Amino acid sequence: MVKKVSLINMKGGVGKSTIAVNLAWHFAAMHDWGKNVLVVDLDPQFNASSYLLGVSKYKEILDKDKPTIWDVFEQHTYTPGKKRSSLNPNDVVTNVRQFYDGGRIDLIPSRLELAYSLKNPAQKELLLSKLISKIENKYHLILIDCPPTESVFTTAAYLTADFILVPVKLEYLSAIGVSLLVRSMDEFHKQYEGHKVKLAGLVFNSTSDYVPEEAESKKDVLHIARRNGWYVFKNPITYSRSYPKGAREGQPIFRTTYSRYSQWRKFSKFANEFAQRIGL
């Protein structure tokens, strides 16, 4: 059965897209997994799309006018003079990588224009879950990379996902982002009483263990997590220059040039703990 996970934090720059892409690679490419993974890029900044596709492939999607996540949210928008055509869910999906005798990585790409959907968000929150329900049986794991602000996209992500994964950078402002997320989830559960989203956990990202400020923020976040009964992953994702380098090379941490074995082993440990938490 497919596991659907939204990566959310109300603070930007905590590594949501990087973690989403690296998790996708881990579960699709690693010999002991070989899963079919779909990454849904729900952020108008399209970082996950940039990471996974590169300029040429992304441009090809735009040039050929292939549907993106924007079309999912705007499929019922009426434009005078234009004939309405129904959106085929399979057309929105782009294959990024296919592994033999194993998994694959697919992507629903995003685009800048998605931000315009925020101007008229009415009746749009269920569109993503409806689309995903039509294609989800093809996948073992669906990762939804969310934008860092509360909007119709966050609600759509809550309504689509079974689990929430919260990447946290151990900084003062990031700790505030966790409190904002607590509030966001509370409001969602009040509004959609029947829909329960489970929290897979909080994962500390880009940790180094040597900075006093980091230790202070860790204490704060652990306190918030404990008070709300939230799980904190035992395996943090440690700081490595190979992560941004991987984005440049379009590779996961375990394939980035000169990345240290120890670094991707650490990521691997987190990924396996994550899989255990969501029952993958």
Add this chain to the structure above:
Amino acid sequence: MKTQRELDLLVDLVKLLKKYGPEPFELLAASISSPEMSQHLSTILTQVAKIDHTIPKTKRKTKPRKKPSVPRSLTALKKVEPEKYQLLMNLYTDLIGKTVLPTLRDIKEFVADCKLPQVRTKSRQKAVSSLIGSLIKLPNEQLTAKIQSLKKYDIGDRSLEGWSNIILNKQPRSNKK
């Protein structure tokens, strides 16, 4: 002083005298003057001249790089399985020309993705042969699919300029008129 040659020797000797000082010169001159030593020196000089003569004076040329030979297992396919031979020969040409999987790392990644026997070498050429050797064992259908998948290994343009053009809705320079 009789000849230019003797004059040149004298100049060299003066330079050496300046370099080593008079004392070692005097000691060496005494040694050389003994008939035994002069016989030894004469023998050594004759031998050196002989060796020098046998070494060709032309500059040492760098060995031209051998064009890698097609693996035997592949040439053996030509008559038995011409279709497979063609598929693999095209791939082999691309691999040698580095138009696909240009680095050893790329080959190793491809091998890992295809779950083929691991390539344990530091030489790209040997890795190419090993890869071809593994692919030969596959049925044509699987082989075709794997070769086709190589197209996806091109990571393409990931330049910041490219992204900037997309975001600012600009055409790449080459397309501008």
